[in-house]
Amino acid sequence: MTQRSERLVALDVFRGMTVAGMLLVNNPGSWSSIYPPLEHAPWNGCTPTDLIFPFFLFIVGITTELSLAGRRARGDDDGKILFQIIKRGVLIYLFGLCLNWFPGFTYLAIDGNPNPTFMDRVVFRAEHLRFLGVLQRIGIAYLCGGLLTFKTTLKQQFAILGVLLFGYWAAQTLIPVPDTGVAGRFVLDKPEQLLSAWIDRTVLGVNHLWSGSKTWDPEGLLSTLPAIGTMILGTFTGKWINRREIAINQRLKGMLAAGVLGIVLGLIWNVVFPINKSIWTSSYVLYTAGIAAILLATCLWIIDVRGYKKWTEPFVVYGLNPMLAFLGSGVMARALASMIQFDQNHNLVFIGSDVNEKLTPLQSVIYTHGFASWLTPINASLAYAITFVAFWYVLLLLAKRGGLVLKV
Numbered sequence: 001m002t003q004r005s006e007r008l009v010a011l012d013v014f015r016g017m018t019v020a021g022m023l024l025v026n027n028p029g030s031w032s033s034i035y036p037p038l039e040h041a042p043w044n045g046c047t048p049t050d051l052i053f054p055f056f057l058f059i060v061g062i063t064t065e066l067s068l069a070g071r072r073a074r075g076d077d078d079g080k081i082l083f084q085i086i087k088r089g090v091l092i093y094l095f096g097l098c099l100n101w102f103p104g105f106t107y108l109a110i111d112g113n114p115n116p117t118f119m120d121r122v123v124f125r126a127e128h129l130r131f132l133g134v135l136q137r138i139g140i141a142y143l144c145g146g147l148l149t150f151k152t153t154l155k156q157q158f159a160i161l162g163v164l165l166f167g168y169w170a171a172q173t174l175i176p177v178p179d180t181g182v183a184g185r186f187v188l189d190k191p192e193q194l195l196s197a198w199i200d201r202t203v204l205g206v207n208h209l210w211s212g213s214k215t216w217d218p219e220g221l222l223s224t225l226p227a228i229g230t231m232i233l234g235t236f237t238g239k240w241i242n243r244r245e246i247a248i249n250q251r252l253k254g255m256l257a258a259g260v261l262g263i264v265l266g267l268i269w270n271v272v273f274p275i276n277k278s279i280w281t282s283s284y285v286l287y288t289a290g291i292a293a294i295l296l297a298t299c300l301w302i303i304d305v306r307g308y309k310k311w312t313e314p315f316v317v318y319g320l321n322p323m324l325a326f327l328g329s330g331v332m333a334r335a336l337a338s339m340i341q342f343d344q345n346h347n348l349v350f351i352g353s354d355v356n357e358k359l360t361p362l363q364s365v366i367y368t369h370g371f372a373s374w375l376t377p378i379n380a381s382l383a384y385a386i387t388f389v390a391f392w393y394v395l396l397l398l399a400k401r402g403g404l405v406l407k408v
Contacts, residue, residue, distance in 0.1 A: 061234020089143025096135025262290025
């Protein structure tokens with residue numbers, strides 16, 4: 001039991017690093033001044049920032065396997081376990097949908113309606129609600145991955161993984177896109193012309209896609225299939241970690257070897273299907289899962305084998321409450337950047353005010369006066385992000401001490 005507890009601490013540390021990284025890259029002081037490692041790759045390629053999302057899904061796979069194994073060991077019947085998988089997946093999706101919907105009405109100008117009523121704002125927000133997103137993808141991947149690995153053998157799970165990754169590669173590169181007749185392999189550098197984009201526009205509608213693209217969604221329907229593969233690779237790792245009859249050093253060597261293999265296979269596949277987060281390519285799945293396995297094995301070695309644990313507490317705090325960190329920081333960032341603003345007379349105004357008036361978001365005021373006034377733009381932007389991360393450490397530490405953990 002001691003060894004099992006320590007391994008879960010290492011997993012919390014790895015998850016905490018991922019949460020802290022998410023807070024850092026999602027909240028710069030200025031989006032125009034960011035150090036390159038803290039930005040997503042423009043299209044193909046992979047930066048440290050591009051590792052954060054697949055790490056979350058990889059961890060979800062690990063914790064799912066450990067949780068299901070624990071419930072089976074306690075004697076829970078299949079019906080209860082199945083209900084828990086479905087319930088959790090649906091709730092995660094709904095949390096993401098509510099975050100997208102927040103605050104329930106638009107506070108921006110509405111084209112063709114210079115004086116919208118409050119109800120006009122509510123209706124417009126609903127008509128332009130983005131159905132997908134980060135939490136939605138995690139919920140769907142968890143639900144589908146959990147169901148696909150619930151009663152299947154390891155051999156069958158490898159076959160499922162192969163179908164997901166190779167099937168997605170074939171669909172994106174070989175099938176002619178209906179509205180152009182061109183196969184995706186010829187337009188892999190044009191996201192709006194890919195099969196995944198056509199499916200998003202056809203099924204979801206352009207009003208419900210990511211506003212940054214308007215013609216496709218980076219967490220779209222088709223590209224969620226390989227994301228399920230990332231989650232399943234995490235379940236494989238969870239099975240391996242849970243093999244307590246095998247010495248910990250041997251398990252770590254196995255994870256390192258598997259990680260190197262994943263990276264190599266991802267780089268090989270990258271030649272014909274480039275590593276790309278935005279469309280979650282199959283090469284990206286293998287490459288990022290390989291890195292995740294190596295980093296997790298490193299955490300396990302440092303914490304379990306070498307016994308260096310004093311440094312882990314801050315990351316345990318972040319890793320204990322990932323849902324609270326994601327939802328809370330998302331609401332806070334939106335409030336600072338859009339919902340709480342100052343007018344030209346330096347009066348504080350809130351959502352629903354005259355959108356035609358020149359307003360300055362509270363986030364800009366904090367960044368300009370608190371950081372950009374004495375630092376270069378890129379360092380000011382980084383300092384703001386670090387402050388945001390530190391602020392949420394304090395909040396999560398208080399939540400931990402108060403026993404508040406937002407579980408799904």
